[in-house]
Amino acid sequence: xxxxxxxxxxxxxxxxxxxxxxxxxxxxxxxxxxxxxxxxxxxxxxxxxxxxxxxxxxxxxxxxxxxxxxxxxxxxxxxxxx
Numbered sequence: 001x002x003x004x005x006x007x008x009x010x011x012x013x014x015x016x017x018x019x020x021x022x023x024x025x026x027x028x029x030x031x032x033x034x035x036x037x038x039x040x041x042x043x044x045x046x047x048x049x050x051x052x053x054x055x056x057x058x059x060x061x062x063x064x065x066x067x068x069x070x071x072x073x074x075x076x077x078x079x080x081x082x
Contacts, residue, residue: 014055022052 014021
């Protein structure tokens with residue numbers, strides 16, 4: 001079994017259980033964030049969001065949790081009253 005076969009199997013499983021996939025991604029992000037002492041929280045959240053989107057998860061629009069809702073529109077920076 002090569003990488004493409006493995007990737008396709010993962011996509012099939014994720015498409016059948018998107019909520020569980022999102023939960024797994026979030027748990028992994030939280031675990032890594034805890035182990036790194038929160039030093040890379042923003043990058044981990046961005047990576048988790050992109051991964052969830054690439055597999056069709058996180059469809060309820062809850063990306064950028066707890067932050068400025070305009071942060072992604074400004075290169076990751078909070079909106080400065082524009």
